[in-house]
Amino acid sequence: MTTMYVTYPGKSDAWFDRDYYVAHHMPLVMEAWGSIGLKSATAFFPTDTGNGTVAICECQFRDESALQAALASPETPRVLADLKNFTKIEPVLQRGVNI
Numbered sequence: 001m002t003t004m005y006v007t008y009p010g011k012s013d014a015w016f017d018r019d020y021y022v023a024h025h026m027p028l029v030m031e032a033w034g035s036i037g038l039k040s041a042t043a044f045f046p047t048d049t050g051n052g053t054v055a056i057c058e059c060q061f062r063d064e065s066a067l068q069a070a071l072a073s074p075e076t077p078r079v080l081a082d083l084k085n086f087t088k089i090e091p092v093l094q095r096g097v098n099i
Helices: 018-036 064-072 076-085
Strands: 002-010 038-044 052-061 092-097
Touching: 002 064, 018 038, 018 052, 018 064, 018 076, 052 064, 064 076
Parallel strands: none
Antiparallel strands: 002 052, 002 092, 038 052
């Protein structure tokens, strides 16, 4: 398994719509990448304030090739276009390999 973490670093003036993220964006991510090898996507919200990391999405992919295929997928622009509906924070992508 390969994990991709998508983090949203907040600032004092940052906004993040958690309800939209969970109800609409997360299902969109699963729809876009599930057939490519995304096994699960889980959201975490470490802080209620705009300071610090306001959201983390843990995406578990079958393997590194599935992650690469998802990022190169024609569905990825649709996933990225949805960002404006829940935040203006630029997401940060980090990878990890499960042992």
